[in-house]
Amino acid sequence: MSHPAPLVELRNVTFGYGDRTILRDVSLQVPRGKVTALMGASGGGKTTVLRLIGGQIKAQQGQVLFDGKDVGQMQNAQLYAMRRRMGMLFQFGALFTDMSVLDNVAFPLREHTRLPESMVRDIVLMKLHAVGLRGARDLMPSQISGGMARRVALARAIALDPELIMYDEPFAGLDPISLGTAARLIRTLNDALGLTSVVVSHDLEETFHVADHVVILGAGGIAAQGTPEQVQANPDALVQQFIHARPNGPVPFHYPAPSLEQDFGGRA
Numbered sequence: 001m002s003h004p005a006p007l008v009e010l011r012n013v014t015f016g017y018g019d020r021t022i023l024r025d026v027s028l029q030v031p032r033g034k035v036t037a038l039m040g041a042s043g044g045g046k047t048t049v050l051r052l053i054g055g056q057i058k059a060q061q062g063q064v065l066f067d068g069k070d071v072g073q074m075q076n077a078q079l080y081a082m083r084r085r086m087g088m089l090f091q092f093g094a095l096f097t098d099m100s101v102l103d104n105v106a107f108p109l110r111e112h113t114r115l116p117e118s119m120v121r122d123i124v125l126m127k128l129h130a131v132g133l134r135g136a137r138d139l140m141p142s143q144i145s146g147g148m149a150r151r152v153a154l155a156r157a158i159a160l161d162p163e164l165i166m167y168d169e170p171f172a173g174l175d176p177i178s179l180g181t182a183a184r185l186i187r188t189l190n191d192a193l194g195l196t197s198v199v200v201s202h203d204l205e206e207t208f209h210v211a212d213h214v215v216i217l218g219a220g221g222i223a224a225q226g227t228p229e230q231v232q233a234n235p236d237a238l239v240q241q242f243i244h245a246r247p248n249g250p251v252p253f254h255y256p257a258p259s260l261e262q263d264f265g266g267r268a
């Protein structure tokens with residue numbers, strides 16, 4: 001049986017900021033209906049990949065395909081239409097502090113649709129129910145915990161029924177119970193809503209547990225890609241350093257810098 005085409009695909013993508021190349025000839029696939037984890041050392045370009053997929057930045061070489069269409073070639077109208085099919089949840093998916101939980105989740109519906117208010121309310125309550133917070137609708141962001149705020153942001157990200165949802169470090173700063181809840185929620189929502197999910201995370205254990213497909217970025221390229229088991233079994237030194245969280249290995253400790261000589265030398 002042939003596999004359906006991936007929802008997102010990077011083909012030989014090269015991208016850099018200024019003259020610093022961050023991604024070099026990167027090819028990766030985000031399979032439909034699955035949870036894909038994007039991992040790798042800090043600064044490896046994970047957020048950059050999400051921004052390429054969302055069309056906020058363009059590949060300098062190669063192609064980024066969303067549902068078979070080249071994101072880099074899209075006109076603004078097509079780009080906006082594509083973004084409506086994507087939900088994005090950034091690290092501290094900030095809520096509007098002067099709006100109730102309900103109004104926060106209703107925001108994209110009121111912005112992007114002309115649905116009657118009664119329907120907006122029903123959709124919001126359904127989304128809040130999906131994240132376990134239907135009862136918190138009237139609270140203000142200052143009255144809820146960090147873990148709950150993260151779930152409200154998630155309800156808001158799925159308000160418009162996206163096909164793809166991208167999470168940038170959804171577990172950062174969560175206590176172990178909230179972290180477990182968040183991870184389970186990513187899995188449950190993915191399967192119940194027929195989503196495709198991309199999760200950027202540093203939390204190895206939780207991410208390997210929740211993902212179907214793992215991509216490890218390193219040294220400008222893809223260090224490994226496959227099922228969690230395949231990636232764990234990959235003998236590549238960088239992959240092993242990453243999986244075992246070793247401080248020493250191919251990933252350098254220092255951000256590229258002028259030589260010590262240049263910075264400190266010659267000053268008597």
Ligand SMILES: Nc1ncnc2c1ncn2[C@@H]1O[C@H](COP(=O)(O)OP(=O)(O)OP(=O)(O)O)[C@@H](O)[C@H]1O
Pocket residue numbers: 017022040041042043044045046047048049
């Ligand atoms: N707008 C920008 N201008 C210049 N350099 C940038 C910009 N955004 C990111 N970078 C650099 O590009 C590199 C990759 O950044 P990116 O945020 O994609 O990494 P990451 O893998 O998501 O890192 P982390 O895990 O630390 O969030 C970093 O070295 C960063 O300093």
